[in-house]
Amino acid sequence: MNKVVFFKDIEKLSEALSTFDISRFKDESVLVKLHMGEVKNKFFIRPSFVREVVQELLHVGASPFLYDTTVLYNSPRKLVSGYKKVASLHGFNKRKIGCPVEIDDEGIDVEIEGNNFEVGKTLHYQSHIICLSHVKGHIATGMGGAIKNFGMGGVTRNTKKMIHDGSKPVFKKEACKYCGVCAEVCPFNAIKVENDSWKVIPRSCFGCGVCVENCPHDALSFVKDNLQYLLACSTKACVEKKHVLYINDINRIADSCDCDSFAKNTLCEDIGYCVSLDPVAVDHASLKLIDEVKKDVFQKTHHVDPYKQIRFGEQIGLGSTEYELIKL
Numbered sequence: 001m002n003k004v005v006f007f008k009d010i011e012k013l014s015e016a017l018s019t020f021d022i023s024r025f026k027d028e029s030v031l032v033k034l035h036m037g038e039v040k041n042k043f044f045i046r047p048s049f050v051r052e053v054v055q056e057l058l059h060v061g062a063s064p065f066l067y068d069t070t071v072l073y074n075s076p077r078k079l080v081s082g083y084k085k086v087a088s089l090h091g092f093n094k095r096k097i098g099c100p101v102e103i104d105d106e107g108i109d110v111e112i113e114g115n116n117f118e119v120g121k122t123l124h125y126q127s128h129i130i131c132l133s134h135v136k137g138h139i140a141t142g143m144g145g146a147i148k149n150f151g152m153g154g155v156t157r158n159t160k161k162m163i164h165d166g167s168k169p170v171f172k173k174e175a176c177k178y179c180g181v182c183a184e185v186c187p188f189n190a191i192k193v194e195n196d197s198w199k200v201i202p203r204s205c206f207g208c209g210v211c212v213e214n215c216p217h218d219a220l221s222f223v224k225d226n227l228q229y230l231l232a233c234s235t236k237a238c239v240e241k242k243h244v245l246y247i248n249d250i251n252r253i254a255d256s257c258d259c260d261s262f263a264k265n266t267l268c269e270d271i272g273y274c275v276s277l278d279p280v281a282v283d284h285a286s287l288k289l290i291d292e293v294k295k296d297v298f299q300k301t302h303h304v305d306p307y308k309q310i311r312f313g314e315q316i317g318l319g320s321t322e323y324e325l326i327k328l
């Protein structure tokens, strides 16, 4: 049966990793996938924790490097050079972490469930991977963890755009009751509803799909598909047939994602860390542990069910919610 190992104290990292026989990374080049934080974001994964993981890999004779892809929106991280500068400012450089940093903006097509995803080129050709994910709130998925880390972070800007464009709303006039719920929940104020008029401001719509999820009258549908479904498929494109160990950092659980310069608050107390060989299991366990402390906090904050990405992941064979939770 699948395992998820949970620990609170960083001192237990070695023990947690040995549960999954980290020695199988010996003599391997190991890609460490992580988000190194948007400019001014203060909640992203701690370089000190990443260094600990890198040291564990070096200790077993692996050759790790940190890895991420360029972003879609306006930011220095849109370019490889800009992302490297931001990463270094945030403490992700060879001197502080002990291994190189690589940022990708090229991709290789992988087809999953009838959709094409451009997986980061280096990631595509890598057999051994550690997925380090900071668990936090997210406007489009409720929660961002391992599935979000690969689903959006492991693919090119083209595919990021395809996922967002595919999650924009299509309006069905005949079904609309002009109740205004979609306008209320849109995080970007992109929808205007007045009397019997409904319109979306295209330049303001980011394609988060929250309006579609919340319409009580089925008057909205997705251009392509649910964003959480596309993310689960995209993750599968990144990790299929590879040896991946997932580590979720469930601390500094911010209201918004590491891409958000304006993320302000934490939503609940620090929880700890989860480790697994299964992206669905590690995200499911992280959500359940958060639910024990603050039930439905992501749903209440973002009007999105964060378990959808888990259910879609199971549906397409990405992983399973059947696992044993081992608490160290």
Ligand code: SF4
Pocket: 175, 176, 177, 178, 179, 180, 181, 182, 183, 193, 198, 214, 215, 216, 217, 218, 219, 220
């Ligand atoms: S939530 Fe649905 S029914 Fe209500 S205004 Fe929006 S599209 Fe129309």
Ligand code: SF4
Pocket: 167, 168, 169, 185, 186, 187, 188, 189, 190, 191, 200, 204, 205, 206, 207, 208, 209, 210, 211, 212
């Ligand atoms: S997809 Fe998101 S940003 Fe676009 S209109 Fe709907 S809720 Fe607003």
